[in-house]
Amino acid sequence: MGGFFWENMRIALSELWGHKTRSILTATGIVIGIIAVSLMSTLINGVDGLFENSMKFLGRGNLYVDKWPWFGDEDWWTLRNRPRIELDMAEDIEERSTYAIAVAAQRGRSADLSYKEYSSEGIFINGVSANYPDVSTIDVEFGRFFTGSEDRTGAQVIILGSDVAKALFPFEDPIDKEIFVGSSRFRVIGVLAEMGKFLGTFSQDAQVIIPIKTFNKIFHGPWGMRRITVKVPEEHIEDAKEELRGIVRVLRGQKPEEKDNFAINQQKAFRQQYQGIKLAIGGTGLVITALSLLVGGIGIANIMFVSVKERTREIGVRKALGATRGKILGQFLIESMLITASGGIVGLLVSTLASLAINKFLFPASMSFGVAFMAIALSATVGLIAGLAPARKGSLLDPIEALRYE
Amino acid sequence: MPLIQVKDLYKIYQMGNTEVRALDGVSLSIEKNEYVSIMGPSGSGKSTLMNLLGCLDTPSSGDFYMDGINVATMTDNELAHIRNKKIGFVFQTFNLLPKSTSLRNVELPLIYNGEVKAQFRKDLAMKALNRVNLGDRVGHKPNELSGGQRQRVAIARALVNDPAIILADEPTGNLDSKTGEEIMALFDDLHALGNTIILVTHEEYIAEHAQRIVRLLDGKIAVDELTKKKKK
Known part of the structure; x- marks a missing residue:
């Protein structure tokens, strides 16, 4: 044959x-x-x-307490009228949750940066608590992250995303240089490793990170994003989510018949x-x-x-x-x-x-x-x-x- | 036992309501190394008999032994095998594959043989082509050959599997008379070398090359006689 x-x-x-x-x-x-x-x-x-x-940017075991759900068809006006996330809830959540591994508070908005003749406009300013590295995938390539005491004292220290570092310091080492965020002076203590874009849109490299206490001191007013990130064991994420929902409702004094006035987001929704x-x-x-x-x-x-x-x-x-x-x-x-x-x-x-x-x-x-x-x-x-x-x-x-x- | 033994062979076609008896009780036996012509006017059953003898078709009833094997009841694939091993066809229109060289055309039955290994095929095909004096035309395609040469390639193809019978259907029908005589001389040689040849023709002078003529009429054998050649 x-x-x-x-x-x-x-x-x-x-x-x-x-x-x-x-x-x-x-x-x-x-x-x-x-x-x-x-x-x-x-x-x-x-x-x-x-x-x-x-999806790597959103840890599999992370729960995000936000005002807005990532997806859904709820009425925009209802969502808009929700109270903003009180970031001091973070400590209470950490205390009460049996699943939480780490709880980090986060605020964000955009601002302009400058160093000598170089400037970058509309950069995302990420104000986070000192344990932020525990709940995210950021990687400090040069220098260091800020410490708990720098956060508590509202130190004017800043970590640059890799694109920001390249834009402001094309020829110099950024570490220990002083830059301006708006009109406030910050000392660069670290540079992040390159991360790429989130779903092809928001570049993770075009952000800077500062301590959240410093953020509160500089930026007043209700604008910008506020979020509490709770890291839990991946295998218990559904139970942890229910527990977290209860904790936030109690902290907010919601009555049993009331609908949640906050959202708990997770990677699964994207997926x-x-x-x-x-x-x-x-x-x-x-x-x-x-x-x-x-x-x-x-x-x-x-x-x-x-x-x-x-x-x-x-x-x-x-x-x-x-x-x-x-x-x-x-x-x-x-x-x-x-x-x-x-x-x-x-x-x-x-x-x-x-x-x-x-x-x-x-x-x-x-x-x-x-x-x-x-x-x-x-x-x-x-x-x-x-x-x-x-x-x-x-x-x-x-x-x-x-x-x-x- | 004769090489071919046919007993009470019937081939009946149903054409609408009428029954056509293409073969109406034919009995015939052919010995090894016989040289037989089959003759008859059109509609006499000549082609039907040839198709049956060539194992291209099966009879409606009757027995047909070839080399001791009853082929009347064989399946299509068994018949294909018999055609390959036992029968060498020579057609009026040559029926060579137009895109293949002489050598490839002659190799074809060896390819379907299945028992001849690829490395021996070429030698066997060459030997067959040499026997028909076409050793110098192996690489030519049919359209590069004359009619007589084409028919020689076809004869080489018929010989290559060393068949029990060579069945030639009007082998000179498409050739001029001189070339036709050359081809007939080749058949005479092959017969002299021990081959069994069955010739189907309607030309008396072609049929005279054989030793025996079987004349068919209305599906029956009308005459079965020896020729002058045999009588001599």
């Missing part, structure tokens, strides 16, 4: 070579289909990677939201691209029917010389699989180049081995299925009729 495979490959190759234009046109349908399917899978993988990377979108867009995309492959397959089936018809006489000769049905079937199946597999390989090459370009100019995307394997397997399968009916038709020809065919 192995000998037949190569013999059939030889026949198929010379047949395809003999009809170059036809073969190329037919294979183009498959090329397009495979490009569509493999690029779509690559894009979904890329977006997945991007998402997972962003669920994302899964929904991914399923909708990815699923639809794959169905549409699979349709293009189907169209390519129909083209193959069509041309194989033509080929069987044209070669009726040849089939008759082969049968007279001793070819069985199975051998004729195999011959045409290998031919159609060869067209689609070559189309698949070409399509794969094109989409690999395309994904390299996307990776370079748009966002992280790379052709995985799995996608490549799937593309080749899929194209060969399309060939097998598309070739089945024509090959069967050829194999069932009556040799006497076929020999007489003009």
Whole structure:
């Protein structure tokens, strides 16, 4: 049987070579289909990677007490009228919660920074408690984070995000230099390692971190974000969330019949939201691209029917010389699989180049081995299925009729 | 035991309500190394008999022994195997694969044989081509050959599996008379070398090359006679 495979490959190759234009046109349908399917899978993988990377900024075991829920369809006016988060609740939560590992308070708003002739506008000022590193994934690359006593005394110390450091100190070491936040003077004590963007939008590197007490001293008024982050063991996050909800309600003196006037956010919400979108867009995309492959397959089936018809006489000769049905079937199946597999390989090459370009100019995307394997397997399968009916038709020809065919 | 033994062979087609008896009780036996012509006007059952003898078709009823094996009740795949091993076809229209060289065309039955390893195929095909004096045309495609040369390639292809019979259907029908005579001379040689040859033709002078002529009429054997050649 192995000998037949190569013999059939030889026949198929010379047949395809003999009809170059036809073969190329037919294979183009498959090329397009495979490009569509493999690029779509690559894009979904890329977006997945991007998402997972962003999710690292939100610890899996973190609960965020916020005024606003991240997702949901509650009435905007109701949410707007909620009281703002009292950050002194952080201590009470830490005291009362049985699950909490760390509780950090956080305020944020934007302001302009400057150093000598350099300035950065609209930078996110992150005012946090000294235990903030325990609840986040920040990594101080140079210098240090501030201490508890610096926070308590409202010291004017600042840690720069990597982009901010590059903008203000293109040629100097920022550590121990004095910069201005608005009109207040701060001493740089650290620089964060590069982190990238959150979901492709908010750059984690374009922020600065100062002690929350210092923040309160400088920035007055109700504006900006306020948040309490509670880190709990990941495996108990649902119980911890219920407990936290109770604690905040008690601290706020909410009556049992009242709805929560705060939100407890967690990474899961992003994940669920994302899964929904991914399923909708990815699923639809794959169905549409699979349709293009189907169209390519129909083209193959069509041309194989033509080929069987044209070669009726040849089939008759082969049968007279001793070819069985199975051998004729195999011959045409290998031919159609060869067209689609070559189309698949070409399509794969094109989409690999395309994904390299996307990776370079748009966002992280790379052709995985799995996608490549799937593309080749899929194209060969399309060939097998598309070739089945024509090959069967050829194999069932009556040799006497076929020999007489003009 | 004769090489071919046919007993009460019927081939009946149903055409609407009417029954067409293409073969109506044919009995015939052919010995090894016989040289037989089958003749008859169109509609006489000549083609049907040839298709049956060539194992391209099965009879409606009757027995057909080839080399001691009953082929009348075989399945399609078994028939394909018999055709490959036992029968060498030569057609009026040559029926070579147009895109393949002489060598590839002659190799074809060896490929379907399954018992001949790839490395021996070329040698066997070369040997067959040399036997028909086409050793210098192995790399040519059919459209680069004359009609006579094409038919020689077809004969080499028929010989290559060393079949029990060579079945030639109007082998000179598409050739001019001079070339036709050359091809017939080749058949005569092959017969002299011990091959069994069955010739289907409607030309009396072609049929005279054989030792025996079987004449069919209305699906029955009308005459089964020896030729002058044999009588001599």
